[in-house]
Amino acid sequence: MESLTRTLPASWFCSPPLYQLERRAVFLKSWHLLGPVTRFQDRSKSLLYEIAQITLIVENNSPESAGIGIEGITVRAEDESVQIRTHFTPSGLLFATLSLDTPSFPDFFVGLENLTNTVDFTKLPHRRSISYEGRFNWKTMIDGFQECLHCQYTHPTFSKYYPPTFYSVSNHSNFSQHIADPSKPNDGLFLYFFPICTLNVYGGGMSSFRTLPSTNPGVSRMEFDYYHAGTEEEFEEYYKFVRQVALEDFELCEKAQENLERGVYGEGVLNPAKENGVAFYQQKVRKAVWEQHNKEKAAKLAEEQGNGKLEITVEGKSVTL
Numbered sequence: 001m002e003s004l005t006r007t008l009p010a011s012w013f014c015s016p017p018l019y020q021l022e023r024r025a026v027f028l029k030s031w032h033l034l035g036p037v038t039r040f041q042d043r044s045k046s047l048l049y050e051i052a053q054i055t056l057i058v059e060n061n062s063p064e065s066a067g068i069g070i071e072g073i074t075v076r077a078e079d080e081s082v083q084i085r086t087h088f089t090p091s092g093l094l095f096a097t098l099s100l101d102t103p104s105f106p107d108f109f110v111g112l113e114n115l116t117n118t119v120d121f122t123k124l125p126h127r128r129s130i131s132y133e134g135r136f137n138w139k140t141m142i143d144g145f146q147e148c149l150h151c152q153y154t155h156p157t158f159s160k161y162y163p164p165t166f167y168s169v170s171n172h173s174n175f176s177q178h179i180a181d182p183s184k185p186n187d188g189l190f191l192y193f194f195p196i197c198t199l200n201v202y203g204g205g206m207s208s209f210r211t212l213p214s215t216n217p218g219v220s221r222m223e224f225d226y227y228h229a230g231t232e233e234e235f236e237e238y239y240k241f242v243r244q245v246a247l248e249d250f251e252l253c254e255k256a257q258e259n260l261e262r263g264v265y266g267e268g269v270l271n272p273a274k275e276n277g278v279a280f281y282q283q284k285v286r287k288a289v290w291e292q293h294n295k296e297k298a299a300k301l302a303e304e305q306g307n308g309k310l311e312i313t314v315e316g317k318s319v320t321l
């Protein structure tokens with residue numbers, strides 16, 4: 001029998017040192033979605049993004065007459081000693097890293113632009129952004145985003161539009177695509193970018209959220225950006241619908257985190273079909289954290305051994321330090 005993937009244990013959702021390992025292993029080595037170019041059209045102010053305790057500043061220095069485009073948009077870390085990379089997709093999405101310790105964009109997100117190029121993001125104006133804290137670990141929120149087993153009872157309105165019977169997730173390199181209804185392949189684009197960003201184009205609008213970790217593993221900050229090309233009335237209708245879904249998820253996450261912290265839930269197995277998205281991203285976290293842990297342990301050991309060369313085994317490979 002094929003062995004079933006187990007969830008990460010509850011301790012991984014509650015431990016401050018574990019978060020510090022995740023920060024070095026995952027967050028500082030990933031590409032993060034900042035938004036479509038339409039997010040950066042207000043030239044009068046800089047936008048600040050705080051991701052894993054690193055602040056990025058986005059500015060648009062092009063003249064107003066330049067219109068909507070990538071020209072003049074710059075990203076830098078507030079701490080000048082931090083070096084980062086940025087990337088614009090051809091259809092207008094801006095991504096950034098938090099260090100130089102990341103693969104190139106096409107190596108990190110292999111084939112992603114084939115999907116993002118199907119949407120012209122310059123046509124969806126930014127309408128609203130909101131941000132608030134939640135009492136849950138960042139992975140508690142991503143767990144919920146990466147499956148739709150909970151949709152039928154948690155999101156009755158959403159389930160009316162997208163019956164969860166058909167819901168499926170396909171995993172790629174560092175991103176997942178959610179297909180709400182395979183009979184309508186052009187109805188929406190739902191993407192998850194490992195580790196904490198999402199992009200959801202549907203119902204005439206687009207929303208994007210980031211689940212930002214804090215040094216307290218039981219607290220995250222949710223940041224949502226909303227885009228829509230319609231009238232004020234159409235946008236408000238769309239907004240009401242997507243906020244309803246977001247609030248339902250928020251409540252579920254706070255309850256799930258309580259159970260993780262109180263020992264009600266320890267760990268379990270994941271449904272190989274309906275929770276393949278959860279298995280995908282959790283396995284990535286598990287692998288990255290273990291590799292980082294082994295690397296740091298080996299480096300510490302080498303330091304303790306003085307300056308002599310030391311040969312050790314990391315992930316089955318012999319490494320000379």
Ligand SMILES: [Fe+2]
Nearest residue numbers: 144151154249
């Ligand atoms: Fe949900």
